[in-house]
Every structure is written in C-alpha cells, then in structure tokens.
Amino acid sequence: MMIDGFATRDDETRAFSQEERSFARGELARGARAGDYVVGYSIARGGCGAVYMARHAQTGARVAIKVLHGTLAASPKMVRRFLREVEVVRLLNHPGIVAIHDAGELADGRPFYVMEHLDGVTLDVLLRQEGRLSPTQALELLEPICSALDAAHAAGIVHRDVKASNIFVTGGAPRSVKLLDFGIAKLMEPDAGASGFTTAGRAPGTLTIMAPEQILGGPIDARVDVYALGVLLHRLLTGKLPFYSPDATELLRQHLEEPPPRPSRRTPLPAALDAVVLRCLEKQPDLRFPSVMSFLGTLREAVGEPAPRLGSLPDLVADAIAIHVDLRARLDADEIDDLLAEEIGRVLDLAEERLRGAGLALVSMTGNEILAMRVLPCDAEGALRGRRGVIELAAALHDEIAIGTRAARPGARVHANLCLHAGPVAVRSTQSPEIVGGALARVGAWAPAEDVDELCATAEAVRGIDDLELSAGPPGLVLISACPGQISSPAPTLRSGPA
Template sequence: MTEDEEETRPFSDFERSASRGELPPGTPAGEYILEGFIARGGCGVVYAARHTRSGKPAAVKVLSEAVAHSRRVVERFAREIEVLRSISHPNIVEIYEVGELNDYQPFYVMERLEGQTLDALIRAETRLAPREVLALMEPVCAALTAAHTAGIIHRDVKASNIFICSGVPRTVKLLDFGIAKMMAPEEGSTWLTTAGRMPGTPSIMAPEQILGGPIDARVDVYALGVLLHRMLVGRLPFHTHDMDEMVRKHLEEAPLPPSLRVPLPIELDAAVLRCMEKRRERRFGSVDELMRALREAIGGPSSSVRSGPDPTQSAVAVYLEVRMRGGGVDDLDDALAADIGQVLDIGESQLARAGFTLASITGNEVLGVRLLPTDADEERRARRAALATAAEVHEALARRADADARVHVNVCVHADEVQVRPALQLEITGGALLCAGLWAPGAEVQGVFATPSATAGLLAEELPEVRVARARP
C-alpha cells in the first residue's frame, strides 16, 4: 500500500444511514436524540429516540426528505399530528412533541411501543380463539369510539395498524391516523384525496369508501367486520390477488359466514356479516353496538356456546397444507402469493364439490371433513372415497397453471372423531380430527399421505393410483 492509498475501513453509522436516505444516530429532534431506524411507511420514517435530559424512550416520525417540499403531503402529515393530538385515549398513541428539522422537514415525537402488530400475531397463530378476539376488539373499539366522538373516522382499521404491546397488563394501541377524515371537514377541503382516488386499503374498504361517496363512522364498522373475519378464520373474507376483482367483491359479493369455514358459534356469523353489509344503514350504528353483539355472541346469555362438549362422531378429513420453500411470509412476492391463492381455491372448491364440510380455511391450509357411516362396510367405502378425493385434489394441484416452484402442498388423509353440534346445517365444533398438527407429517411428502386410521382394512388395490405415503408404524 502506498502513502497515497487510503486504508480500507467499514462504513460509519452516519454513512450507512445516509446511503439509505435515513437520519443518522445522534441527530437531534427537538428535545430528543435519534438512536436508530425502526420502520419506513407511507411518506414517513420512524426512529427510536431518547429524551436528552430524562432519558425517556420515544419514537420519532419524520416526514421523508424526498416529499417534504410537497405542500399536499406536508398538509396531510400536519393533519395526522392534529388528529392524534385531538384524541386523548390510552389505546391511541400519545404525542410528546412536534417540530421541524432544518426548518422544513416536520416530525412528531410519540411514545415508543414494544411488542408486535396484530397482523404478526395472526400470521404466527393462523387464527385466534373467540375470547382472544373479544379481548383484542375491546381496546380497539374503545379507541375508535374516542375517535368517532371527536369527529374523526380512521378509514384504515386493519391488523397491521393495531399494535399489541408486550408487558403486563397487555396494552393494545390503534395506529396510523394518516388518512383519517374529519366527519365534518371544512367546505372545499381536499387535503385527504388526490383526484378520483379515495385513500385506504382495498381489501378492507366499505363500498361507499371505494366509490368515493360520502362516508361516516360506519366505514370503520365495515373494516372491523373484515378484521373480525380474519382473526376468527385466519384469512380475509375475500381472497384474491386481482385488485379489480377485490373491489368487485366488496361492492357486489356477500361474504361467506365464518362458521362455514371454521368451527364457530353461529351468533358470530351475524355480527361479522352485519358489519359487512353493503348498505351502511344495515350495519351496526356504532362500534359500541358492535361490541355489545360480540360480547353476547362469545360469552353472553344468548350465546350458543354450551358448558358441556358437543357429541362426538367418527369422520374422515382431507387436509391441504401449503409449505413455502426457501423463505417465509416476509418473502411473499406477487407470484408466490398468487400461486398460494390458486392452491387454496382449488382445494376449497374440489373438497366442497365432493361433499366435504370445510372445517378450517386459513392463509395456508384447507381442512375438509366428512362424517363416516356407522355400518362397517359403508364406513370403509367412505374412507376409500376420501382417499380417492385426496388423489384427485393432488392431481389437480400438480396440473395447475403457473405453479411456483417455491410452493409445495402436502395432501393428507386421516380418520378420527369430531364434535358435532345438532343443527339443521352440519356444524363441526371440535375433536381430535381438527388438530392436524398432531397427525399430519412435519416434513414434505410426495403423493397423498394417509394415516393408518385412514387406510385400515383397505387392500393395496383399493387405494388410489397416486402413491399413498403411509405413516411410519
């Protein structure tokens, strides 16, 4: 190395932050000092920070420098601050300080939250138990009631905008009032929209919000119905990766009752479906009214949840589990998501046509159940028919168009007991057969996987042409 050559060295924190368009640690923001990057979203960047004197932790949201010269964006950012400061509620993030960096880049300081979003919780647990749903909905609806009382509509109530703080007692916060709307805005005010477009998330938007018509607090009630469905079932009520089709479904198509997808009290169907009525006058008039209905459905005197177990009956299940190779949820690009959706749609439609009750449908699995006859010969024929159905599903999946090599599907068959609630329509409420994690294989399998209980008494020539991968003895 000559004297003129510079010694190789790692990039400093300042250089790394600058290369990403972020503010470096140590940057002052009012009475707070930035400590590091947390997240980027919309037009703002959120940083961890600490008060210079007290050491109190905080989070600082700064309007991105790239858009800080846009009057419209600055006005929207300012209105977000105004909305948050106008609502004082324990389930809405608290604002500590407001200011500007370099006399043009606005920021606000808020309480720093530790924990995870509701979106992350649902992805980790697939779907939530009704009482867990009720416990999470209580603080979310309390926050929305405070907002609505202050004349503010949130307009983007979704799982990623709900934060579950770690610690005891658990605290839940409603986040991101960035597109919130005053119920009675000043005449001629256009700070919320760009020409011909309503802000929001299409997968949760009420019809009147999609169409850009007059809105009120009932758009948040509609979004809560979508949220309820996702928490209880594990997936959105309308599953498509085509945005135009998503919009059409919200405008025209009635969602399926959640209890047709997973075992749930039928009273919950009424609550979810009323939230998602196309005509807003048919929805709950307030989130308080919705919460009263939820409490009754899940634990009140009119609930159909019984103190004793429902009677059991033998049944056979065909179970489809989507497995992603070489990555996880964070690597879900459009092609991968589209193929997973295609797999779920094929499995759901074929099992329903074969007479299976869809006991569970989530973002990565479909579980179809069919009750077994009590006669021994008929019971054996029913299990053989279930194996044939599984083979047909497997073949249909193998032939699907534009299959993504990163997607593998385990197709499994098992026979066991289920709990069945006496009703006009078959209602499966529990049982060992629904616990697929206890009997389905933990690794990828080729062909159709069948447990000994599914193939008991069947001869090799009676099994379907697709190879049956039996469980190890």
C-alpha cells in the same frame, strides 16, 4: 472529486457508499439528533415515513420517532397530512391510542413527531404467528379498539384505515392494545354540517378493508370504520380476509358486488357471530351497525351465546379423520395472474368433488383450503377400516392433483399440501352427524407450515395400519410414500395453463 465524503459529478462512475444510499433515502443514522432526542435503531419503514427508537438526550427516556420521507416532505399537502396526525391524536388523548409527546423539524426541514415507545408486535404479526383466534380472544382485542374508535367518532374523526397492521399489542401482563396511524383520518371540518363526519371525494385507504362508499369516493362517516371492523373480525375468527384478489380491480368489485362469506364456512362458529360480521359488511351503510359501540355490544352477546343446537340434543364427542388440502402459489412463481387463479380454482373444484363424492363432510372452505372430515364407527375394527379408506382416498387425490398441476415438474406454480389427522370432534345428531368443533378442526395445530411434496399424516391418522410405507416428515408428521390398498385414481381432469 469528493466533497464532505460525497461523490460529485466529476466522479459519477464510482459506486455509492452505504452512507450515501442512506442519505438519499432520507434514513437517520444512529446518533443523529431530532430535537432533544438521539436516534437509535430503525423500527419500521412505511410508504409515508420511517419510525426509529430514540432516547431523550437528558433523561434517557426511550421513545419512538416518526419522520416523514424526504421525497414527501417537498409536498405541502403531505406535510399537512403528517402534522394533522399529531393534531388528531393530541385531540383524542385516549389510552387506546398511542400517545404523542412532542413534534418538530429535522435540520433538513423534514417534520417528525415523538410518541410513546411500545414493546410488542402489531396484530398483523400476531395473527401470522398464531393463526386465527377464538371468539373470546377476538372480543378481548376488539374492546379497546372500539373504545378508541368511539372516542374518535365522538370528536368528529373517522380513522378510515382500521386494520391489523395498525393495531399494536404490547407484550407482558397486563397486555394492552393500541390503535395506530391516524395519518389518513378525516377531521370534522367546521362547515361539514350536521352530519359531522361527511366529506366527498375519493378517500385514501387500504383496498382489502375499504367500504363501498369509500371506494366510490362518496360521503363517508363512522360506518366505514364499522365495515373495517367487520373485515378485521372475519380475519380474527377465520385467519382469512373476507375478500381478496391479487388483482386490485377484482378486489374492488368484490367489495362492491359480492355478498361476504359467512365465517362459519371457514371454521366452526355460532350463527350469531356470522350475523355480526355480515351486518358490518353490508354494502349499504344504513344496514350496518350505526356505531362501533352497538357493534361491540352485539359482539359481546354473540360471543357469550353457545352454538345453535339441533332440537334438544347436546353436542356429542366422536372420533373422526380429517383431510386438509392447502394450495399454495410457489414463491418463485411468476406474478399471480388469471391463469394461476383459475388453476387454483380447478384444483379446489376437483378436491371438493372427490371429497363430497366419498361422503366426507366439508367443514370449512376458503379460496385456497378445504378441511374435510369423516366420523368414524365406534368399534375399533370399523374405525381402523374408516381411517384406511380415507388415507387411500387422500393418496389418490394427492396423485391426481400432482399430475393435473404438473407439480412434479420443475417450475410448477401451484403446490398442494395434503395432510391427514385423526382425533375427537364435537358433533350434533346421531342420524346425520354435523361436525361443529373440536381439536381436529384446529388445522394450525397439526398441518405443516412448510411445503411438503408427499402426502403427510399425524401418528394418530396412521396408527395400526401396518402396510403403509412411511418415512419421517416435518416435526410431528410422517410421509406416506406408498399405500398398497390405494384406490385407483381416475384420469386427471385438470387442464393446466401454459407450461
């Protein structure tokens, strides 16, 4: 039996229609009304609510509407938190924070609020599209965010969730940056005492950015946002989070116990930027920057400070060849577990041993990547021999990893991309060259984004080496199918988990 288009219990076996499924999820249909606004299309859907593009019924002005999920609307606590976000944002009224115009309830009682509509993408999406940023670009993005946070802290509000997906970057010129989602912000309570921000109890947040005191449920203040800024700055500069594990318990342990990695271990950066990030990520709040503006001031100085030099020698430009080792868990693999993490670790250890043993400089290392380089002789013949030797090394390493990880077998859980490129780098000292930058270090510009089964290389890496068997690879790359002069691979030393 049907009532108003919906199935009743007399017709339980009938499949639900799209309209019914949307109704059950609390989704708003195109043309639905939310106060004085007409809903258009869905923009985003998160754990607590959904956001829609809408227009004012009379003026046609475009806005964004956030609606609390129906299942959460039954909880008075969640409704209070949702409405508190409106209170927080209206209290601040800052140009770096998305503006809220109106609030109300749908016919079914769910609360919603109306905010300015922004054209652009979140910083998280921008980083996934463009990779890591230069220090100057990172500073430009963080300046308006720090200004917004400073206003929030002055008003007695701690954001507690400063991350790339909560930062919106508009398109066009001039570009603006907005801080989003004050849904879990901590408002200063009337009886909070002189500290203003302090509250006790386990705080909500995002595990990848949470400060130790936030994890432990202790008192928190503005310095948890400083910690999150350190995590964000590390990601902006390196493209990677300072702490990460697929296991939540291990991730929390890293925040509580492990010293943070220096960004310069992952990409060439001045020591002054290392110092800024490491101070933000101190385990003890008292050791961090006392405010976001003191953090910003120090960051400005670090960005304007050149990389340290060895004595009075200037940086030199030299030709080099690079090997990029990029380990990936197959998308169709089982859920990441300890065995998979151990296997990735063993491959990285093997690659590091082989590359160091061959005398290459390890320019950057992360939890799944290694970038190694060798500076080439100045004469053409010596440079050609140097490139050939590194290609032979890469071919042997590629085969050894493939055998050890059973990469050639169906269902292999770890895939290794190995890619070669040759070009100029900036170095210090002519006695023991230290590689500090250059186009060769910008891996995202030449390494493949997709999985590649063969050893691959740029035209610059293989130019003039005639006895390689080459075939077309991804755009801008060739595949090295055979290397006649390949050095013999040692017996595989990897021990894989169960097949």
